[in-house]
Amino acid sequence: MHQYRTLTLILILFTTHLFGQSSSVTGRILDIYNTPLQNVEVTNTAKQQFFSNANGYFELPKEGIYTFSKEGYHFQNLKLRSGKLYLIKLKPNTSQLNEVIVNANHIPKKLKNTSTSISIISTEDIERSNNINITSSLNRTPGIFMQTGALNTNRITILGIGSRNLFGTSKIRAYFKDIPLTDGSGNTALEDFELGSIGRIEVNKGAVSSIYGAGLGGTITLMPKPTIFGHHNLNNEFTFGSFGLLKNLTQLNLHTKKSGFNLTYSTTESEGYRDNNTYNRQTLTFNSTHFLTPKNELAILGSFVDLKAFIPSSLNEDDYLNTPTKAAFTWNSAKGFEDTQRGILGISWTHSFKPNLKQITSIFSSFRDGYEPRPFNILQENTKAYGIRSRLLGDSKLFNQNLKWTLGGEFFKDIHTYSTFENLYQDFPPGNGSVKGNELSNFKENRSYYNIFSEINQNLSKKTIVSFGINLNKTSYTLDDRYTVSQNNADQSGSYDFNVIVSPKFGLSHQFSRYSTFYANVSHGFSPISLEETLLPDGQINNSLKPETGWNFEIGSRGNAFNQKLQYTLSLYRLSVKNLLVARRTSEDQFIGINAGKTHHDGIEASLNYKVISSPFFNLNTTINATLNRYKFEDFVDDENDYSGNDLTGVPKEVINAIIDFSSRLNIYGNINFQYVGRIPITDSNNLYSDNYTITNLKLGFKKNINKNLKTNLFIGLNNIFDTKYASQILINASGFGGRAPRYYYPGNPFNYFGGINFNYSF
Structure with a gap:
């Protein structure tokens, strides 16, 4: 021995x-x-x-x-x-995005060879406007529409899914790399995260359930800005603008031979366009990559957000048209706001067993503390979550053709505690704001789900790829009513346990030529029910509710033409949803969920990007993105009202963006963006629509290399140049109480500006 x-x-x-x-x-x-x-x-x-x-x-x-x-x-x-x-x-070269590798469904492949509708929002797309709000970046993407009532009040819809959620975003999954941003009730808040810390956004539209599970509308994945190897880097950007906007963003990038570190800190302040609209946010984001050995990689991602934002809420039609700067009377009197701290932390380990087989495992945890005084009560809540996601990724041969596959699972659990209290603001002099009173309720929710998923991509030939995926999901909730129950109050404790839901997916991609690809897919998905929707007025849990489920059918094409000067995508889809969940208002601050019928989401998406001029001296690109849809209630009966055949509420029929980008050897660059948004049905009866509108935004900048280590970037932007009056968010089916008119409208910002300077130092 x-x-x-x-x-x-x-x-x-x-x-x-x-x-x-x-x-x-x-x-x-x-x-x-x-x-x-x-x-x-x-x-x-x-x-x-x-x-x-x-x-x-x-x-x-x-x-x-x-x-x-x-x-x-x-x-x-x-x-x-x-x-x-x-x-x-x-x-990545943004003028050749169809050739870029994406991690769709965790099987890396060229975008042009994917069999689902995927959009990439690059760093350059994000930088077309200011770095304050993600709204403009998402709204330039076909199939997506984000309404914004304030910096902290947003709702995202994809293919029309999520339009019926009254406050916030639901039925859409979101991840920050591998860390879920969607809570156990299916709610997502992307607007809290620092846009300057995001390097790329990948949007999978439709029921791409074979990997991500419970997301009928699709999945939004935020990729953090990557660590840069090769040099150390310090970047600082200061932005100012209308309505008291002040923002400072600092980024530090460090590296060793095998590790890279990226740290981002930002502060954002705004007085807002409207009364009771002050906004203050601080964020800290950490991202590191460690190549431990040739077979082992470790990535760490963390983010912390501290936000206090006042809430002006929606207005009735008269106030919206004549005094749009005012806040809703009760919200202004109560000085309503949200005070939130939230953080996420995730660690991912990648191990390569051999060149064609590796395992990626991520563990993650998150928390959210919130305090929100509203006119009708004060909400105090806390959420703690943890989970694990692991998958095998393989590449082998079958019948002498490539076979790529992934197999894995995800477990997620969150514990949500929340209490409501009386708001006694009316008992105090005007201007005093909210005052906390007696406890009204006290709940604890345990929410968990797991996904087991698999997907296979098989090359039938050098030009044809077929994919098959399947997802198995199990979701459950328990509710513990911890409020001291009197003789007149029912104990609302209970549980809601879904049956196992199996969602398959089939896709096909065929490359007609080097520059043209056709794809088609059929997939199934679902969206879970939140516990709030299951609660009945008598305090019982409605176990007869069913989750929304749907089938997505899509065909499309991607490619290049005219010597690769033109890059295009085109898709036609139908998303059929049944067991439509409707929030029925029973009082000013109470809703119950009911299954009300079916919807059909038919649409066309198109994106064209053309290099008009491409030379060492001057570059000029034009982009047109369009979404045209016909979203209908196929079968929709709510109480005694039959809305079958009506337009789906809360989604515009058309969204069209035209963008012109230019850059020159003189270091001057800029873009102008024209956006048209069609009418939005406000009520299920379709007796009221919002007006269509067009807004125009402009950004100009000048970049200069002071020396080999120091770079500067000066920029200025003008938003809503022609001062268009428009509703930036709609509250559908609003009701007026106490003889007051319904408050449907969130006024959009009028003409406004921003400017700033960026310094980048390499050392």
Whole structure:
């Protein structure tokens, strides 16, 4: 045994010596979001060609100057030395997004080869406007519409799903990398997160349930700004604007040979356009990547948000038209606001068993503390959540064709406690604001779900890929009524346990030519019921409610034309939903959920991007994004009212964006964005619609390299240039109580401006 150990040690030392003397160069190539890039062409000055393997690794015979290039990415020229292990990252080329690798359904592939409707919102898209609100970035994306009543009051719909949620976003899943942002009741708040810390947004539209489970409308994945290897970097951006806007964003990027660190801190203040509209937010985001060994990677992601924002609420038609700056009377009298602290932390470990098999495991935790005085009561709540997500990702051969697959599961649990108290603001002099009174309720919810999922992508030929996926979901809630029950109050404790829901998916992608791809898919999805929707006025839980389920049918095409000057996407879809959940108002502050029928969501999405001028001196691009839909209640009976055949409430029939971008060798850049939004049905009876509107936004900037280490960027923007009056958010089916008119409208901001300066220092 001693001789065996000695021989082993000699062999190790000898091997180490050989490697130390080797003149070869080795390394790995990733995109900036750490996805391995296969078949990257590596060329030396002698025009010899080498390629990276399935995990992005490469080996070159000797040191020298090499060029790394791949379609869809900016090339890099690097001088490499022997004896070092290089980590090289390629940046996506936004003019060739169809060629970029996306992590759709966790099986990396080119965007043009995916079989589902996916949109990428790049860093350049985000920077087209200010970095205050995610709304403008999402609203330029076909199929998505985000309404904004205030910086902290938003509602997102995808393919019309989520339009019936009265306050906030639901029925859409959202992740910050692998960490769920959607709570156990299906509610999502993207607007709280710092936009400057986001590098890319991937939007999967429709019931892409084979991986993400409970998200009938789709999934929004926020990718944090990547760590930059190669140099240390300090970035600071200061923004000012109308309505007392002040924002400062500081980012620090550090790296070692195998680790990268990115830290973002921001403060945002605004007095707001309306009364009772002050906004104050601080955020801290941390993101790091660690390449521990050639087979092991570790990523850490954390975010903390501290927000206090006052709430002006919606207005009736007369106030909306004549005094849009005022807040709703009761909200202004109570000085209603939300005071929220929330944080998330996740750790992801990637282990490669071999080049074509790896496992990715993420554990995560989050919390949210909230305090919200409203005119009708004061809400105090706390949510703690934790979970784990793990999946195997493989790449093998079947009948001499590529077979890529993933198999995994996700478990999520959150504990939500909340109490309501009397708001005694009316007992005090005007201007005093909310005053906390006696306790009215005290609940504790335990909410959990798990998903087991699998997807297979099989190359039938070099041009045709089929995919099949399946998801198994189990969701359950328990409610503990911890309020001291009197003789006249019922104990509302109880449980709601869904049956196991199985959701399949089938997709096809066929490449007609190098620049044109056709795809089609059929998929099933569902959205869970929240506990609030199950509660009946008598305090019982309605176990007869069924979750909304739907089938998504879609065909589409992606590609390039005219010598790749034109990049396009086009899709036609139908999303059929049954067991439609309706919030029926029973009093000013109480709603109950009922299953009311079926809806059909038919639509067309199109995106065209054309390079009008492309030269070293001047670049001019034009983009047109359009969503045209016909969303209808197929079968909708609410109490004694039959709304079958009516337009779906809360979604515009048309959203069209036209964008012109330019940049020049003189370092001047800019864009102008025209957005048209069609009429929105406000009531289920369709007796009231909002007006259509067009708003125009402009941004101009000047970039200058002071020296090789310091870069500056000056910018100014004008929003709603023609001062259009419009409703930026609609409260559907609002009711007036006590003889007051219904408050349907959130006024959009009039003409406003912003400006700022950015310094970027490399050291």
